[in-house]
Amino acid sequence: MAKPTRSDDWGFPRWRPYGAKSRAATRVRLCDREGCNEPGDRPAPKAPNSPERWMFCEAHAAEYNKNWNYFAGLSAEEAAKRAAEEESGANAYRKSAHYQWAGPGDGTRTRDEMRALDMLELEADADFKAVKASYRRLAKEHHPDRHKGDKEAAKRFHAVQAAYEVLRKAEERRTGRPA
Numbered sequence: 001m002a003k004p005t006r007s008d009d010w011g012f013p014r015w016r017p018y019g020a021k022s023r024a025a026t027r028v029r030l031c032d033r034e035g036c037n038e039p040g041d042r043p044a045p046k047a048p049n050s051p052e053r054w055m056f057c058e059a060h061a062a063e064y065n066k067n068w069n070y071f072a073g074l075s076a077e078e079a080a081k082r083a084a085e086e087e088s089g090a091n092a093y094r095k096s097a098h099y100q101w102a103g104p105g106d107g108t109r110t111r112d113e114m115r116a117l118d119m120l121e122l123e124a125d126a127d128f129k130a131v132k133a134s135y136r137r138l139a140k141e142h143h144p145d146r147h148k149g150d151k152e153a154a155k156r157f158h159a160v161q162a163a164y165e166v167l168r169k170a171e172e173r174r175t176g177r178p179a
Helices: 058-066 076-088 091-099 111-119 128-142 151-175
Strands: 042-045 053-056
Touching: 042 058, 053 058, 111 151, 128 151
Parallel strands: none
Antiparallel strands: 042 053
């Protein structure tokens, strides 16, 4: 009579394999970039609206996506329409712009402050004394009383005033006292 074999389904540690019935090697797809031996686990389309995909490693996927043009082959009107449709579904992201998250600059100024500094012809690291001096100079230069009937000078004067207000309010928030 044959000797009965003991079950592998007892005690700890678990002697039975988890789910895999065979011990064959797992197939790993390599990156489609020539000469790369990293696993290709990030799909990228071969062409717009194509079901075919390249499989890249993380580094080559980033390189591939760097130059990807989402609006390739669309007219200006179609691209504007598609962009508007995309933005309409991104309201939560738009709300975050209220707090100027992820704005450009050195991390101390918001996007609006950077635009105001450009309007006042100043560098990003200008202090508030330089802002005041530049505001006064540009306000005198473009004042409507100095250029009677010149619409462009009046427009520029109002833009300089608005830029100064943005920076004045930011300075008040930063220091906690009126500027």
